[in-house]
Amino acid sequence: MDFIQLIVSGLASGCVYGLIALGFVLIYKATEAVNFAQGDFMMIGAFICLGLTNQDFWGLNFWLAVPIAIVIMAVLGYLFDWGVLRFMFGQSQVSIVILTIAVGFILRFAAGTIWSHEPVSLETPFAGRDISLGGVVLGFDEIAIIIVTLLLTLALFIFFSRTKLGMAMQASSQNQLAAYYMGIPVKRIQSLVWALSGAVAAVAGILFASKGAIDPSAGLLGIKAFAAAAIGGFGSLPGALVGGLIIGLVEPLSARYGAPGFSQIAPYGILILVLVFRPGGLFSQTQKKKV
Amino acid sequence: MSTPSTNVVLRIDNLESYYGPIMAIRGVSLEVREGQIVTVLGANGAGKTTLLKTISGVMDPEKGTVKLQGEEIQGSEPNQVVARGMVHVPEGREIFPLMTVAENIAMGAYTRSDKQAIDEDTELVYSYFPILKERRMQAAGTLSGGQQQMLAIGRGLMARPRIMLLDEPSLGLSPLLTEEIFGIIQRLNAEQKVTMMLVEQNAAVALSIANYGYVMELGRIVMADDAATLAASKDVQEFYLGISQEENQRGQRRWKQRKTWR
Numbered sequence: 154m155d156f157i158q159l160i161v162s163g164l165a166s167g168c169v170y171g172l173i174a175l176g177f178v179l180i181y182k183a184t185e186a187v188n189f190a191q192g193d194f195m196m197i198g199a200f201i202c203l204g205l206t207n208q209d210f211w212g213l214n215f216w217l218a219v220p221i222a223i224v225i226m227a228v229l230g231y232l233f234d235w236g237v238l239r240f241m242f243g244q245s246q247v248s249i250v251i252l253t254i255a256v257g258f259i260l261r262f263a264a265g266t267i268w269s270h271e272p273v274s275l276e277t278p279f280a281g282r283d284i285s286l287g288g289v290v291l292g293f294d295e296i297a298i299i300i301v302t303l304l305l306t307l308a309l310f311i312f313f314s315r316t317k318l319g320m321a322m323q324a325s326s327q328n329q330l331a332a333y334y335m336g337i338p339v340k341r342i343q344s345l346v347w348a349l350s351g352a353v354a355a356v357a358g359i360l361f362a363s364k365g366a367i368d369p370s371a372g373l374l375g376i377k378a379f380a381a382a383a384i385g386g387f388g389s390l391p392g393a394l395v396g397g398l399i400i401g402l403v404e405p406l407s408a409r410y411g412a413p414g415f416s417q418i419a420p421y422g423i424l425i426l427v428l429v430f431r432p433g434g435l436f437s438q439t440q441k442k443k444v
Numbered sequence: 445m446s447t448p449s450t451n452v453v454l455r456i457d458n459l460e461s462y463y464g465p466i467m468a469i470r471g472v473s474l475e476v477r478e479g480q481i482v483t484v485l486g487a488n489g490a491g492k493t494t495l496l497k498t499i500s501g502v503m504d505p506e507k508g509t510v511k512l513q514g515e516e517i518q519g520s521e522p523n524q525v526v527a528r529g530m531v532h533v534p535e536g537r538e539i540f541p542l543m544t545v546a547e548n549i550a551m552g553a554y555t556r557s558d559k560q561a562i563d564e565d566t567e568l569v570y571s572y573f574p575i576l577k578e579r580r581m582q583a584a585g586t587l588s589g590g591q592q593q594m595l596a597i598g599r600g601l602m603a604r605p606r607i608m609l610l611d612e613p614s615l616g617l618s619p620l621l622t623e624e625i626f627g628i629i630q631r632l633n634a635e636q637k638v639t640m641m642l643v644e645q646n647a648a649v650a651l652s653i654a655n656y657g658y659v660m661e662l663g664r665i666v667m668a669d670d671a672a673t674l675a676a677s678k679d680v681q682e683f684y685l686g687i688s689q690e691e692n693q694r695g696q697r698r699w700k701q702r703k704t705w706r
Binding site: 327330 | 547
């Protein structure tokens with residue numbers, strides 16, 4: 154029974170890691186740069202929702218606050234690409250990476266100034282409630298996280314494989330030049346990918362904050378999600394989710410059965426193992442070009 | 445001009461284009477008339493690919509004008525150019541490797557939204573390239589080089605172009621496949637009325653299907669004439685078709701021979 158509860162809470166935190174990792178992979182595939190502020194995007198998304206719905210702040214209805222927060226993050230993502238990154242077109246990837254690290258710092262301190270550096274928790278309708286199934290007590294929040302992640306994954310899958318816009322995003326990530334030749338407006342598509350990754354970050358943040366307290370340095374969780382993305386193969390969306398789940402499961406299990414402190418290093422131990430034995434990640438998608 | 449009565453689809457005047465500090469196109473002027481196959485011949489680095497990229501909007505020209513059916517299009521984005529009926533089939537295929545053949549073809553119609561006509565055109569593409577229909581659920585990256593070239597041309601057709609810019613369709617293909625692809629290009633031109641601007645290093649094959657030809661060297665047009673006249677000219681035979689002239693008494697001194705345009 155204990156074991157099942159560990160698994161469920163592991164899956165729940167794995168889903169959050171997986172969603173942040175998804176954001177990394179989306180941006181990486183579209184722009185070939187890593188957005189190190191992805192964890193901070195998640196944190197900001199959580200705080201925006203919290204600021205809208207918590208009684209200390211605006212006190213809006215939770216179900217109204219969630220979509221507003223998601224839309225705000227999507228718009229921020231779009232504007233970041235449109236207003237900042239587009240002017241860095243042609244610069245090396247390193248400078249874009251450093252820029253995102255700087256943006257991460259700015260977001261962290263901005264959030265601290267607006268919402269204080271103290272940990273706060275998001276007031277959700279399902280906070281503190283739980284159900285017991287045959288002796289296993291499961292938190293409502295954990296079940297909600299798993300269900301929302303499943304639904305979001307399904308929605309993203311349909312979006313990328315069925316809609317014209319999703320296909321165009323795939324096409325421009327696989328061969329940007331060819332997408333240009335086909336008349337796909339690649340720059341606008343890239344901004345839309347940033348919007349999508351902002352929206353996904355907001356969902357991850359809201360889920361994360363519903364499970365426990367959040368403070369402005371929660372964005373550093375992004376490092377773990379980065380490991381998840383690397384385990385999954387950094388170019389593969391399902392890989393990112395699986396990587397997140399692996400890390401989410403390893404943490405509570407190694408904390409329960411391993412030596413003290415082991416749970417902190419276990420995710421990175423797995424990362425090293427994957428990189429040594431499958432350097433491309435578990436779901437690597439590499440394709441050589443034929444001449 | 446072979447058929448001076450037809451309309452000019454594409455007209456380029458004094459086009460200049462740079463790769464960084466290097467002037468790759470040095471004042472090129474040419475025209476392509478409706479229904480024609482026009483070829484631009486030239487060696488490596490002559491500026492042929494840059495010329496096509498500048499026409500299709502992937503690169504911006506420094507000077508000069510590109511007129512598509514009388515309207516100036518230089519400097520506009522590729523998506524606008526495609527929507528106006530000009531599609532560029534790039535050098536080296538440039539397909540979407542992880543998407544299926546059918547998805548690749550669907551991407552060619554990105555600028556269109558008339559679903560029924562798109563379905564008809566998909567069938568049309570499959571009728572010209574039956575192998576693509578057979579492999580339509582396969583990832584495009586797993587196709588052979590020749591099939592990828594067919595996919596690139598078929599994908600280009602999906603934009604329902606008035607004029608198609610083809611960059612080195614023979615690149616890396618066997619002579620047999622090259623002949624097959626050029627046969628299809630000729631059929632598309634005759635049956636679907638797609639005007640073609642064909643850039644090639646393989647001068648013999650290109651001149652065999654073209655109506656009119658230009659020879660490009662170091663960013664300039666150095667010769668322009670009917671394809672048949674070009675194929676018969678001494679310089680083109682010597683430098684592009686590899687037919688050596690009668691040797692003089694002291695043996696071959698080809699490298700010392702001067703081209704007439706220098």
